[in-house]
Amino acid sequence: MILIPYVSYRGLGLLWPMREITFWIGEHVFGVSAPLVYAGNSRDSTFFWVQTFWLLITAILATSVWSVLDRRRDSYEALHRWFRLFVRFALASQMFEYGMTKVIPIQFPSPSLMTLVTPVGNLTLQGMLWASIGASTAYEIFTGCAELLGGVLLIVPRTTMFGALICLADMTHVFALNMSYDVGLKQISFHLILLSLFLLAPDFPRLVRFFFLNRPVPASPGFQLFQTPRANRIALAAQLVFGAYLLALQADVNWVYWHAEGGGKPKSPMYGIWDVEALAIDGEVRPPILNDYDRRWRRVIFDSPDSVVFQRTDDSFARYAASIDLHNKTIALAKGASKAWKAAFSFQRPADDRLILSGEMDGKNIQMRLQRLEFDTFRLLNSGFRWVRPPDPESLP
Template structure:
């Protein structure tokens, strides 16, 4: 688009709104990815929105949001807070567009500012694609199905739980999804491949957005905006692409002029670009590797990790019949995470306990997370996959015997991959 081509009033107003809204949504990027700036930038960002969002929610939308500053990240990006925040972006963008239109109403176009916005959004997408991509290449976002998931029935799974199990069950497919995201990010780095990068990113994000919508995964708002930004980057070249596929008009190779007239400025810009992209790689890969060591596939498994099916219970030296109708009894317990144990009752309900091991004294202390007075104090022995627990619960003596389940018996684990299938193995 020529710098001398006049824009219509609707193009100028639309660009002003989109520019302001985009900066609001992406803030405080990219300042928050640099360690020496992230703390203070994030605190300023939180201070602004933790005061503004509850005020707008209560006074305009009649929605109560805790204004004490106790809002915390829950893993969901689709909270009431997030939706009200999007509404705040919209209001500020409308007001900003009105003021901008009054002050700058005689400007012919925003071609230069558009180029800057495209570059900015490309870098925002690059970082987002790298972040999510490397967390799939190293299977962190979708880990292998947990022990609790393996014993859970399909009917008791949430749609999101099914999606996480589906992705985590195949490391190869998860890595393929990650490579697709990283590829989109790589293509967005260079101007000559940026249009293709926008198209690849749009395709990747379309699949992710559809998955979020169809499986009720609470990243709908963020994935929709990434989808929108990818389309925006791709559509900068829509006329040429339309001409190639749908008309007989000749198209000439696109030129890529330098951003600045002075050669020194362009050298500085190139150095800055290399630094920023390298930093993106470093941050995303180092975070993924660190997470891999702390809770990913390379993280050490907790002591006595496994599923234990209860075969015998004694209370005050009386044998308790293991009746499936007795909801007070446990049928199994799982040690999946460090310092936690999950006991499953006969009706399938899960009870969470904090767990402390003393491997020298061979003792384990369990405290119910929802009731700190509900405790178990056991000594244990584990021999030939048989776990024996002896101890006390409140004023009662307890003896429990449980057999460690062989995880290789799960079809989700032992089925593997087959080039040849004479019949579908759909179980």
């Protein structure tokens, strides 16, 4: 299920033969009539559960047949050493991916402007987790460093056991979060736990003796790939170089992504959350009535330079693709693939925190006066770290 990076378990599972087998088993074994969806960011969809099932059955059958055909052999020491090497780097590559997306804060970005004005009760469990961790960049980087440490220690043969222990702790924590907050990565985190346990298995007796029986333990004999010291030194150097390559590659990919799609990407020239102070549609003034969510907007949010989000009075959102022309002071909006729907506004900005929009939207004349919210009004953004923390006013009698 897990391979060396950029030939991911998910990419392998979507190859034509694997995909068609999964479709067939889903329909004929589990009676799944609806199409199995494998796109999207969830690794816990029905498609992947069905695929995990038949891969597990295939592995059990193949192991049984192999054991019968080669029943005279007691062990596969050479195969175990090479498979262990593969698992070390497979697990390390995943730890590099997990860790680097936190050290370069991509996985849990700072709460977006939409999140800041979304009522807590409207957030999903996963959205709540993402917002809470993203609100503390220091904690996110700390957890990422712990995951990177586990991966780095796996690269060096002598520190494999220590690295596997750290990976086991890290992935148990991740698995608990995935289960508790319904994150669609339950399978992959559980597989990483199993890989950590596999690497620790030869050292279980030594760990029990040291931690629970308080007895001295001998040094681990290690796993030598070759018979000669020179060949093993070359193999060690190759492992260190390849491990450094994997780490550098992951860092480069994440750094580029952070600047393109993460916190380093350009912001809208009108960046901010704007309250709709006044709104007129076809000359009719629309007062801020909460149940007028079909025709009354509460806020306009400019975050990315290529989109605009309207928040209705029921706190739901409508996102539009946007093209902002600062020279001509115009904003053009588009709605998905709909070519019939269009909107175009001219704008005036009499003050830095004031905006006036005039134009046409879906065949209706729109006039809006906007007031930008100051970020200081959000306690989440201005309550930083303090050694001495006074009681919250709400907690005082």
